[in-house]
Amino acid sequence: MPGCGVSCTGRNAEPVLCRNVRMNMESGYMGRIQQAEKNIIFGYLSNFVTLLMNFIQRTVFIWVLGRTLLGVNSIYTDVLSVLSLAELGIGTALNYSLYKPVANGDIEKIKSYMRFYKRAYTAIAVVIAAAGIAISPFLKYILKNPGDYSMRELTIYYFIFLFNTVSTYFVAYKYSLTNAEQKNYIQTNVTTITKIATVLVQIAVLLTTGNFLFYLLAQLFVELAQKIFVSVYLNRRYPYLREKDVQKLSNEETRAVTTKTKALVLHKIGDVARLQTDAIIISSFVNVDTSGVVANYTYIITYVGNFVNVIFSSVVSGFGNLVATESREKQYQVFKVYRFFACWLFGFGAVGFWHLLTPLIGGLWLDESWVVSGVVVTLLVIDFYLKGGRSVLENFKIAAGVFEQDRYLPLIQGGLNLALSIVLVQRIGLAGVYVGTLVSGILANLIRPVIIYRVCFDRKAWGYFADSLRYMAVILAVAAVNIPIRRLVMRETNLLTFGAMAVIISVIYNSVFFLAFCKTEEFAYLWDVAARKLPFLSKHKR
Numbered sequence: 001m002p003g004c005g006v007s008c009t010g011r012n013a014e015p016v017l018c019r020n021v022r023m024n025m026e027s028g029y030m031g032r033i034q035q036a037e038k039n040i041i042f043g044y045l046s047n048f049v050t051l052l053m054n055f056i057q058r059t060v061f062i063w064v065l066g067r068t069l070l071g072v073n074s075i076y077t078d079v080l081s082v083l084s085l086a087e088l089g090i091g092t093a094l095n096y097s098l099y100k101p102v103a104n105g106d107i108e109k110i111k112s113y114m115r116f117y118k119r120a121y122t123a124i125a126v127v128i129a130a131a132g133i134a135i136s137p138f139l140k141y142i143l144k145n146p147g148d149y150s151m152r153e154l155t156i157y158y159f160i161f162l163f164n165t166v167s168t169y170f171v172a173y174k175y176s177l178t179n180a181e182q183k184n185y186i187q188t189n190v191t192t193i194t195k196i197a198t199v200l201v202q203i204a205v206l207l208t209t210g211n212f213l214f215y216l217l218a219q220l221f222v223e224l225a226q227k228i229f230v231s232v233y234l235n236r237r238y239p240y241l242r243e244k245d246v247q248k249l250s251n252e253e254t255r256a257v258t259t260k261t262k263a264l265v266l267h268k269i270g271d272v273a274r275l276q277t278d279a280i281i282i283s284s285f286v287n288v289d290t291s292g293v294v295a296n297y298t299y300i301i302t303y304v305g306n307f308v309n310v311i312f313s314s315v316v317s318g319f320g321n322l323v324a325t326e327s328r329e330k331q332y333q334v335f336k337v338y339r340f341f342a343c344w345l346f347g348f349g350a351v352g353f354w355h356l357l358t359p360l361i362g363g364l365w366l367d368e369s370w371v372v373s374g375v376v377v378t379l380l381v382i383d384f385y386l387k388g389g390r391s392v393l394e395n396f397k398i399a400a401g402v403f404e405q406d407r408y409l410p411l412i413q414g415g416l417n418l419a420l421s422i423v424l425v426q427r428i429g430l431a432g433v434y435v436g437t438l439v440s441g442i443l444a445n446l447i448r449p450v451i452i453y454r455v456c457f458d459r460k461a462w463g464y465f466a467d468s469l470r471y472m473a474v475i476l477a478v479a480a481v482n483i484p485i486r487r488l489v490m491r492e493t494n495l496l497t498f499g500a501m502a503v504i505i506s507v508i509y510n511s512v513f514f515l516a517f518c519k520t521e522e523f524a525y526l527w528d529v530a531a532r533k534l535p536f537l538s539k540h541k542r
Contacts, residue, residue, distance in 0.1 A: 041185075046192040051303045053199040058299065062366070064206045065215075068147045071292035072154065074279045075142060076161045080132070081276035097257055098180035110177065111246045116257070117173040125169035132162040142280055145287040153213075160216040164223060171227045174234040174241070194226040277418060278433050285425045293370055294430070296361055297377070301353060301384050308345045309391060331400075332457045333525070339392045340467070340522035346388030347475040348509050354381045354479055355486050355505060356498065363493030372430065379434035385475070386438075386445050389468070393448045396456065405451045413440040474516050478509045 062070060101109035139158060140151050178186045201218045205211070235242055249257075278298075283291045354377065362371035396402075417440035424432025445468075453461040482505055489504065490497045517523050 046188045046195075047303070047306045049192050050195050051306075053195055054299070054303060057199045057203055058296075059365070060203050060206050061215075064210050065212055067289045067292035067370075068149065069212050069292075070295060071279075071283060071288035071290070072143065072146065072149075072157065074291050074295040075283045075288070076158055078276045078279045079135075079142065079158075080161055080165045097253070098176060102177070102180040107240055108247055111240055111243060112249050112253075114173070114177065114241055115246045116249055116254075117176060121169045121173045125166050128169070129162070129166045132159075132166070142284055143288055144283055144285070145289070147288070157212065157216060160213075160220055164220055167224065167227060171230050174231065174238075177238060177241075178234070190226065190230055194223060197226075198222045278421070278437060281418075281421050281425060281433050282430065285422070286430060290430065294372060294376075296366070296370060297357060297372060297380055300357060300360070301380060304353075305346075305349055305384060305388070308342070308349060308388065328457055332459070333521075335392075335396055335457075337522045337525045339389075339464075340471075340517070340520070341526060342388055342392045343468075343471040343475075344513055344517075346385050347471060347478075347513070348506075349388070350381050350385040351475060351479045351482065351509050352502065352505055353384060354378065355482055356502060357381075359490060359493045359498060364495065364498060375431045376434060379431060379438055383434065383438045383441055386441055390441070390444050390448065393444075393452055397448070397452060400452075400456050402452060402455050405455055406448060409444060409447055413443050416440045416443070470516075474513055478505075478512050482508060 058070075061073075098110065098113055100106075101113065136155055136158060139155060143154060146154060175187045198219050201222055202215050205214045205218045279291045279295065282294060358371055358374070358377055362368045397406075417436045419436070420439060421433045421436030424435050426432070428435075449461045449464045453459045453464060485504060485508075486501055489501050
């Protein structure tokens, strides 16, 4: 048996060591598949519930409070994402460090990392609270034309957002253990239940009081109760977390976490500058209302896109186990499969968004006053697709602990995004913000594959880029084919024509993608996985 170090030749003979190695490999593979399946199932359920609840909540919010407070809500979310720079990647570095002790069942080492994590996150909460209080006097420069709302009111709203963010850090570190065990569904289920409770209470508050302050306080109390419950539940699930007899991490282990954290600091700063500043720039250079209008587009793209992201976020811990236990060749094969699947699904989402997003918002949901230009929609959709490709790279990077090699790239991206967005928003308006976002994102699509292929697979990345061109060619072709069909079918926008166009896009896109790539190794792998769960597929040839 190759790779076990023992000869396995001989008729009807399999040495015990080889058999054990084979069984362990098969067990690890099936374990990763089963945990990923469970994570994906609960992830999809969570995303469906979250999307539905958020859609209802957002609709009631717009009816009762209007677009200005919708913009304020979006801006404060981004401001506090910037403040979360204090997290500095410690969580990601420690999650990576937990994969091996969890796989080995090393309780003492787990306790050591978790105590380190707890202390780090307590310090982070204090830093974020202090920074949040320090920037509160400058809110008036961020919120341009806030309508009838006074800065006193807006500041009170801000501090409620700040409290919700800070309190999260006293519980969040405990989820790292369940995620390292590939049991992401535990966090997913808690989040889903909390979301349902929060939305129901907030809708009731909006309909009975129409007051934004009470709306925010409702969220605060529900989420605070959830955090207390999670802390108690995880303490009972992992009773050793309460033990006082905990060994300190060795200098080498602490240094390893510190080294990765330093690299992740740069990643975090760059990512925040690139991904969490759009609403702030729009509010500062255009107005708060426009932030609210664009927020509807990004809301739909984000939450529908999350249905795809569930698959890839659910396998990060599985990737970590894969990297710790399998050969580079096996890692490369699995990476290619997930990358292919990501391009298929994100491409499907991009084509659907490009054709249907504006009719949904301006025709079925709200009205034309909530519509942005076709150029802005195109930029948002292209960024959605490219971001999907980056998510696979990022997930594998995290699982493999590849943090240092591209540590300066996010800084370059963040600086480029801020510079381009601020200059272009003053020259060409709203579209300029998303030109900056798109251009800065493309850098990672070009540079990160080269690094990952060299470090993780010891290969050149030419095959990655060749595949990228093939995938994009098919996606663009399908998008173009559907233009005349949309004009014919959707002369008027209503539920019937919208549904018909959605079906047409689904059939054409998936048929073309299937025909183009059904003979590839990546498709064969996916087919085999599906055939294990759906036996009738095994009767059909690819």
